[in-house]
Amino acid sequence: MWLLFGNIILQIGFFIGAVYLVGFLISLLNRVFYGLVEHSQAVCYATGFIGTPIHELSHALMCVVFRHKIDEIKLFQIDDENGVLGYVRHSYNPKSIYQRVGNYFISVAPIVCGTAVLFLLIKLLLPQTFTMMAAYVSAYAGKAAIGLNMQNVSFLIGAFQGMATTLLYAYNSGWQFWAFVVLALCIALHQNMSGADIKNSLSALPILIILLAIVNIALYFIVPATYLSFIAAMNTAGGFLVCGLLLALVCSLIPLSVAFLFSLLKKVVRRGR
Numbered sequence: 116m117w118l119l120f121g122n123i124i125l126q127i128g129f130f131i132g133a134v135y136l137v138g139f140l141i142s143l144l145n146r147v148f149y150g151l152v153e154h155s156q157a158v159c160y161a162t163g164f165i166g167t168p169i170h171e172l173s174h175a176l177m178c179v180v181f182r183h184k185i186d187e188i189k190l191f192q193i194d195d196e197n198g199v200l201g202y203v204r205h206s207y208n209p210k211s212i213y214q215r216v217g218n219y220f221i222s223v224a225p226i227v228c229g230t231a232v233l234f235l236l237i238k239l240l241l242p243q244t245f246t247m248m249a250a251y252v253s254a255y256a257g258k259a260a261i262g263l264n265m266q267n268v269s270f271l272i273g274a275f276q277g278m279a280t281t282l283l284y285a286y287n288s289g290w291q292f293w294a295f296v297v298l299a300l301c302i303a304l305h306q307n308m309s310g311a312d313i314k315n316s317l318s319a320l321p322i323l324i325i326l327l328a329i330v331n332i333a334l335y336f337i338v339p340a341t342y343l344s345f346i347a348a349m350n351t352a353g354g355f356l357v358c359g360l361l362l363a364l365v366c367s368l369i370p371l372s373v374a375f376l377f378s379l380l381k382k383v384v385r386r387g388r
Contacts, residue, residue: 119335122346123328129353130327131219131320135313137360138226142307144367151374159200160193165298166305167191167201173228174203174221181217183207200305215319216326222308222316229306230359233366236298237282240291244281251277252354275358279365303366 152158168190178185187204205221207214220227238245251274285292334342 119331122349123331126327126331126349126353127324129349129357131323133353133357133360134223134226137364138223138306138308138313140364141226141303141367142309144364144371145304145307148304148367148371148374151371151378154198159198162301162304163200164191165301166303169229169232169302170225170305171201171203173224174205176228177217177221177224178203178205181207181214181220182211183214183217183221212322216322217319219316219319219323222312225306225312226308226360226363227356229302230356230363232302233299233363234355234359236295240295241282241285241288244285244288247281248278248358249355251281252351252358271354271357274354275361278358278362282362299363299366300370303363304370306363306367 149155149159171188171190175185175188177183183205184207185203185205187202189201189203191201192199207217209215234245237248254274285295331342331345334345
């Protein structure tokens with residue numbers, strides 16, 4: 116029973132807790148970044164030209180998957196009086212459990228889909244790096260398919276360290292590496308969840324958690340052999356997701372660090388005058 120309970124908690128942590136936590140941190144870092152650059156329109160538009168369409172298309176994709184009606188969509192706009200670069204307005208049938216669960220996936224789509232795009236860019240631009248990163252996560256899954264314990268955390272940290280180190284050493288890949296860096300920064304700077312996104316997702320959480328529990332319990336008691344394969348698959352997907360989320364967080368930290376250094380430099384120059 117502890118195996119069952121531990122894996123339910125682990126999956127909630129992977130697919131809900133980690134998404135919310137990293138989404139909150141990315142949003143916080145992005146707010147600080149744009150504050151340091153004094154909400155420069157040039158910076159917002161330059162990064163938003165790539166990041167905003169990916170953000171809004173992520174929302175739209177999940178709307179289609181969960182059968183929400185897209186009432187209006189704007190992938191990218193400039194000179195909006197409220198500073199809104201893009202949006203997706205959608206409606207749904209609140210009596211449909213499927214569509215209500217969709218509120219969670221629609222809300223967190225920029226975080227999850229943005230992470231998927233980062234992995235896709237690595238696969239396209241840095242294929243050898245992607246293969247090595249996948250090996251780290253697969254190794255984690257093979258070790259961690261035993262339930263919730265501190266070893267899982269240790270293995271996951273090791274997988275992320277391996278992925279980050281592998282990506283760092285990809286700098287000698289030429290223009291492909293720098294193309295990835297530029298695209299990744301643009302995506303990460305617009306990967307945040309708004310307050311409205313979080314609010315819309317909350318109504319779906321109880322249903323989503325109950326569904327996760329039902330699937331785990333059913334497989335555990337009815338087809339225990341299949342349950343072990345299910346755990347391994349969920350650990351692999353969760354490992355990729357968490358490692359990808361951490362990479363997205365690192366991508367948000369880089370422009371913030373640069374903006375902070377420039378801010379300090381400006382203060383030193385002003386004092387010098």
